[in-house]
Amino acid sequence: xxxxxxxxxxxxxxxxxxxxxxxxxxxxxxxxxxxxxxxxxxxxxxxxxxxxxxxxxxxxxxxxxxxxxxxxxxxxxxxxxxxxxxxxxxxxxxxxxxxxxxxxxxxxxxxxxxxxxxxxxxxxxxxxxxxxxxxxxxxxxxxxxxxxxxxxxxxxxxxxxxxxxxxxxxxxxxxxxxxxxxxxxxxxxxxxxxxxxxxxxxxxxxxxxxxxxxxxxxxxxxxxxxxxxxxxxxxxxxxxxxxxxxxxxxxxxxxxxxxxxxxxxxxxxxxxxxxxxxxxxxxxxxxxxxxxxxxxxxxxxxxxxxxxxxxxxxxxxxxxxxxxxxxxxxxxxxxxxxxxxxxxxxxxxx
Numbered sequence: 001x002x003x004x005x006x007x008x009x010x011x012x013x014x015x016x017x018x019x020x021x022x023x024x025x026x027x028x029x030x031x032x033x034x035x036x037x038x039x040x041x042x043x044x045x046x047x048x049x050x051x052x053x054x055x056x057x058x059x060x061x062x063x064x065x066x067x068x069x070x071x072x073x074x075x076x077x078x079x080x081x082x083x084x085x086x087x088x089x090x091x092x093x094x095x096x097x098x099x100x101x102x103x104x105x106x107x108x109x110x111x112x113x114x115x116x117x118x119x120x121x122x123x124x125x126x127x128x129x130x131x132x133x134x135x136x137x138x139x140x141x142x143x144x145x146x147x148x149x150x151x152x153x154x155x156x157x158x159x160x161x162x163x164x165x166x167x168x169x170x171x172x173x174x175x176x177x178x179x180x181x182x183x184x185x186x187x188x189x190x191x192x193x194x195x196x197x198x199x200x201x202x203x204x205x206x207x208x209x210x211x212x213x214x215x216x217x218x219x220x221x222x223x224x225x226x227x228x229x230x231x232x233x234x235x236x237x238x239x240x241x242x243x244x245x246x247x248x249x250x251x252x253x254x255x256x257x258x259x260x261x262x263x264x265x266x267x268x269x270x271x272x273x274x275x276x277x278x279x280x281x282x283x284x285x286x287x288x289x290x291x292x293x294x295x296x297x298x299x300x301x302x303x304x305x306x307x308x309x310x311x312x313x314x315x316x317x318x319x320x321x322x323x324x325x326x327x328x329x330x331x332x333x334x335x336x337x338x339x340x341x342x343x344x345x346x347x348x349x350x
Contacts, residue, residue, distance in 0.1 A: 013205060
């Protein structure tokens with residue numbers, strides 16, 4: 001191992017955990033009376049005023065630490081600069097939303113513009129259509145038609161991932177755990193399967209930073225991520241998923257790692273639409289929120305979510321060799337968890 005490898009793989013991650021936790025600890029003390037205090041409401045899952053806006057710490061740390069190492073290793077590209085810039089733009093817009101409550105339609109337009117711009121730069125390669133259609137040649141679809149279909153589906157999926165991370169970030173520690181497991185799983189996959197250095201660095205540094213954040217976000221949370229963190233980290237997760245579909249063979253393993261967030265948020269959306277509820281309005285209808293509303297503690301619910309993430313991590317690793325079976329098992333395991341949440345909710349209310 002050379003000196004640069006030691007710095008980037010061992011020393012920097014350790015420093016990032018410590019630096020993130022210290023910065024958050026300092027922020028909690030200094031911003032205690034700021035506009036970033038989240039005061040409980042009827043739909044809140046917390047019962048005392050809590051500082052939000054940790055995204056203003058964790059997102060710049062992820063971006064700047066990753067960019068620095070990319071630069072030192074001479075792998076920084078125009079494409080990565082654009083993606084990281086968009087991440088920071090989403091952080092700033094979401095921070096303003098944390099303070100001023102920007103209308104949902106304006107937020108959605110901004111998210112769409114960011115995603116469409118990103119898709120454009122991801123698909124600039126003139127070989128894109130041919131390469132992608134070769135993976136799905138059995139469908140018999142013309143290259144350009146397949147490219148259009150992919151762009152539409154990728155755009156919708158990416159926008160949904162951005163927003164579901166925002167929707168799901170309503171409980172102590174939940175998004176920190178999701179990101180830690182996703183990035184840890186990604187790092188394992190990149191080490192033993194695709195060996196993509198850029199993804200190794202992003203996953204390792206994101207894991208380290210969110211681990212430092214979790215120390216103060218675990219129950220009882222002393223600080224929340226806020227929209228300034230959940231929206232841009234959702235964008236980065238979407239970016240990794242879409243890039244994996246285009247360039248690598250780890251899309252299904254990564255999809256499995258997000259299965260809890262995907263199923264809880266998607267089923268909740270479908271159920272709300274079936275009830276003719278306003279899907280843009282804040283709510284407490286997620287399965288984990290129902291558990292909290294029924295009287296179960298954040299610690300109890302988070303432990304169950306950690307258990308399912310361990311199962312999903314195992315399924316993700318096995319999916320490299322057995323993709324379909326592992327995907328089905330991950331859906332079943334997550335569905336059983338949501339069913340358990342529903343039944344515990346009913347039992348406790350009775």
